[in-house]
Amino acid sequence: MPVEALPDAPPQGAGALRIGGLTRLTGVDFPGRLAAVVFLQGCPWRCGYCHNPALLDAAVPGALAWSAVRAFLQQRRGLLDGVVFSGGEPTLQAALVPALAEVRALGFATGLHTGGMYPERLAQALPQLDWVGLDVKAPAQCYDAVTGTPGSGARAAQSLRLLLDSGVALECRTTWHAGLFGRDGLFRLADALAALSVPRWVLQACSGQGRPQDSLSASDLADLGARFPRFECR
Numbered sequence: 001m002p003v004e005a006l007p008d009a010p011p012q013g014a015g016a017l018r019i020g021g022l023t024r025l026t027g028v029d030f031p032g033r034l035a036a037v038v039f040l041q042g043c044p045w046r047c048g049y050c051h052n053p054a055l056l057d058a059a060v061p062g063a064l065a066w067s068a069v070r071a072f073l074q075q076r077r078g079l080l081d082g083v084v085f086s087g088g089e090p091t092l093q094a095a096l097v098p099a100l101a102e103v104r105a106l107g108f109a110t111g112l113h114t115g116g117m118y119p120e121r122l123a124q125a126l127p128q129l130d131w132v133g134l135d136v137k138a139p140a141q142c143y144d145a146v147t148g149t150p151g152s153g154a155r156a157a158q159s160l161r162l163l164l165d166s167g168v169a170l171e172c173r174t175t176w177h178a179g180l181f182g183r184d185g186l187f188r189l190a191d192a193l194a195a196l197s198v199p200r201w202v203l204q205a206c207s208g209q210g211r212p213q214d215s216l217s218a219s220d221l222a223d224l225g226a227r228f229p230r231f232e233c234r
Contacts, residue, residue: 014099018062030111033081046148049206055088082109091121102159116159131169139189141179156189190227
């Protein structure tokens, strides 16, 4: 099924969030900050390497109430620097935007992990965001195969353009192993992101597939670095 535009939804407060989990402290999910991560339920894409498959079903009730998360954050003011909303796909839920506003009102920096599948909601969230990690799944011609969703690449490209125009701090990440698409596709992706002046690109491992650099030669890694100087493997 193709991903359709978000339907018009009535205004929702942050209390409507369906929260699948909470990481209370992380130093790796929000660059340069100690943060908590709020995982939101639901995602329309079906990437075969998904690291959080329990969060895919949007019909699953939340495991935590927003009131409990907010109370936790109130206790951590002065101890945590930021809060990241992840998933699943956080932009699936209309209550994301008021939740971001509440987090900012508590004095935290705000971050978002997204695949860019709902650019309409991303545009609404951008004024409340300090940083975004955008998952760039594949070069354009491979996108639908990786996500299992027709039209996904066009939506991700629209979200990337929104982010680049917004001035919000941005990191693009690509989860890769050679079975998803080959090294030539990886080089094409590096060229495409460099042409758009993406500020930072991280190549990260698929669960159970080893590190990306284990499948690439030293010359491949040097070639990627030459094509995209702000590239790193993680």
